[in-house]
Amino acid sequence: MSEERAxxxxxxxxxxxxxxxxxxxxxxLTCAEExxxxxxxRDRDQVEVDMVLEHASGTVVGIEVKSAETVRAEDFRGLRxxxxxxxxxxxxxxxxxxxxxxLSFGDRLAALPMAALWTLDSAAP
Numbered sequence: 001m002s003e004e005r006a007x008x009x010x011x012x013x014x015x016x017x018x019x020x021x022x023x024x025x026x027x028x029l030t031c032a033e034e035x036x037x038x039x040x041x042r043d044r045d046q047v048e049v050d051m052v053l054e055h056a057s058g059t060v061v062g063i064e065v066k067s068a069e070t071v072r073a074e075d076f077r078g079l080r081x082x083x084x085x086x087x088x089x090x091x092x093x094x095x096x097x098x099x100x101x102x103l104s105f106g107d108r109l110a111a112l113p114m115a116a117l118w119t120l121d122s123a124a125p
Contacts (some may be wrong), residue, residue: 003105051065064076071105
């Protein structure tokens with residue numbers, strides 16, 4: 001990263017927010033009652049998912065992190081790809097974003113506010 005970009009207050013915060021969310025998830029997994037592993041997914045076509053949480057049973061939750069205050073259907077591209085590859089093993093796909101609403105994007109897909117990292121809500125997928 002150039003020095004100019006580092007000083008720019010309008011520089012994208014996406015990578016910083018993504019790293020923060022991954023670190024927070026990793027920290028919380030150290031206290032998990034059940035074994036869950038954290039992965040990043042990217043295939044040869046560069047389709048990726050920021051976080052893949054795999055339970056010891058083999059079920060998977062995929063998480064994308066977006067710095068935007070709105071969510072679009074295309075933000076779920078990697079999660080849909082992962083769901084298609086895993087079938088019944090795919091439990092849920094979540095986009096964490098800078099907005100405040102919980103939004104459904106279809107079967108087992110939802111957008112949740114970044115605060116979902118610290119709060120429990122039984123309405124999540």
